[in-house]
Amino acid sequence: MNTQSNTEQYIQEVFSCxxxxxxxxxxxxWSDYGEIARYQIKQENCSKYIIAKTIIPSAQKVHPRGWQSDASHQRKIISYEIEAHWYREYAQSCTESHYVPHCYGVRTFSTLLPQCESIILLSDLDESGFTxxxxxxxxxxxxxxxxWLACFHAHFMQDTPVNSWPQGLWPIGSYWHLATRMxxxxxxxxxxxxRAxxxxxSMLNNCRYKSLIHGDAKVANFCFSSSGERVAGVDFQYVGGGCGMKDLVYFLGSCLTEYDCLMSYQELVEYYFAELNTAxxxxxxxxxxxxxxNEWRPLFYVAWADFQRFLLGWSPSHHKINNFSSEITEKGIAIAS
Structure with a gap:
């Protein structure tokens, strides 16, 4: 049975359509590990659309930038298991202020069978107004x-969480942290x-206050209403514990020009903390x-430097490495020293 047939069969099982x-x-x-597709289901007197994320880990390890390895492959395998757990156990507590798709069902695979499928069935955000x-x-x-990020972080905030938190997710959220990028x-x-x-x-991982962080909070992982006022987050492969500044710096670098970052990052940091306070x-x-x-403000610079460290190893000619990011990185290194 091919991938599409497996997905369609699972949809029929879940919806009895x-x-x-x-x-x-x-x-x-990423790396051709499957697809995200829109399906229409027809039930008695109605039809609706759903999204199916079908994961089939590739036997051929191919990375767009040449970083194919067993470590990279295992990180992706675990990331999809964690995303499935996120939707099963955590996502339902999210509210309108940090909206995420509704999960209808998950069929997970075993890491002992890396060619086996995983299927996550989600609500279609287009139908929810995020077009x-x-x-x-x-x-x-x-x-x-x-x-959205401030409300998400406020919702899951922890004071000195125990080592077992967050259960079933990445102990350290984000796809670029040092332990996974040696x-x-x-x-x-x-x-x-x-050298830093x-x-x-260590500064990011050992802060007192932690929240769940999205871990891959680039602009492409948000869906917007037509007015742009409402936002929904998607793609939770790297959700886990950490300092919210990691999400903020990654997001800013993903969507703003170097000039906009230079001129407005302080205003946007102020806005983030105002919204965090309110939430x-x-x-x-x-x-x-x-x-x-008080704890997280200086960690903005540390988090930016930490991501720049990843980029310099992963893709040293990346466009996100620029004069502004290098100046912020120098501040982060000074704080960590």
């Missing part, structure tokens, strides 16, 4: 996503940032948002 039709492939997954996708944002447009670290030329890498990593005031989490802000 009369007919399932594949409408389109939305995108292929717009963007690659670049203005400074003002970016605030919708920054508010090949890239070894590839770096000797430099101040390479472990200090940067924490109305949440059930009994943590003082001012204490979180």
């Amino acid at each position: 009369e007919k399932v039709t594949k409408i389109e492939t939305i995108q292929k997954l 717009s996708r963007k690659q670049r944002l203005s400074v003002e447009e970016s605030k919708s996503c920054i508010k 090949d890239e670290y070894q590839a770096m030329a000797d430099s101040p940032i390479k 890498a472990h200090q940067l990593d 924490m005031q109305v949440s059930t989490v009994l943590i003082d948002p001012i204490e979180v802000e």
Whole structure:
């Protein structure tokens, strides 16, 4: 049975529907590990659309930038298992302020059978009013996503969490943190940032206040309403524990020009902490948002430097390595020293 047939069969099992039709492939997954597709299901007197994320780990390890390895392959395998667990156990607690797709069902694979499929069935965000996708944002447009991040972090905030938290997710959220990127670290030329890498990593990992972080909060992983005021987050392969500044710096670098970052990053950091404060005031989490802000503010520079460390090993000619990011990185290194 081929991939599409397996997915259609699982959809029929979940919805007990009369007919399932594949409408389109939305995108292929990174390194050709599967696809995200839109399906139409027809039930008695109604029809609706759903999204199926079908993961088939490739036997051929092919990475767009040449980083194919067993470590890279295993990281991807685990990331899909974690995303499935996120949708099963955590996503349902998210609210309108940090909207995520509804999960209808998950069929997971065993890491002992790396060619076996995993299928995640999700609500179609287009039907929920999130019809717009963007690659670049203005400074003002970016605030919708920054508010989403602040509300997400406020919702899951922890004070000195136990070592077992967060259960079933990455202990350290984000796809670039040092422990999972030693090949890239070894590839770096000797430099101040390479020498500071472990200090940067330690500061981020050992902060008192942690939340769940999205871990891959680039603009392409947000869906927007037509007005741009409502935002939904997708793609939770690297969700886990950590400092919210990691999400913020990664997001800003993904959607703003170097000039906009230079001119507006301080305004946007202020906006993030204002929204975090507001969200924490109305949440059930009994943590003082001012204490979180005092700890996290300097970690903005540390998180930026940490991501620059990854880029310099992974793709040293990357366009995100520019004068602004290098200046922020120098501040982060100074704080970590």
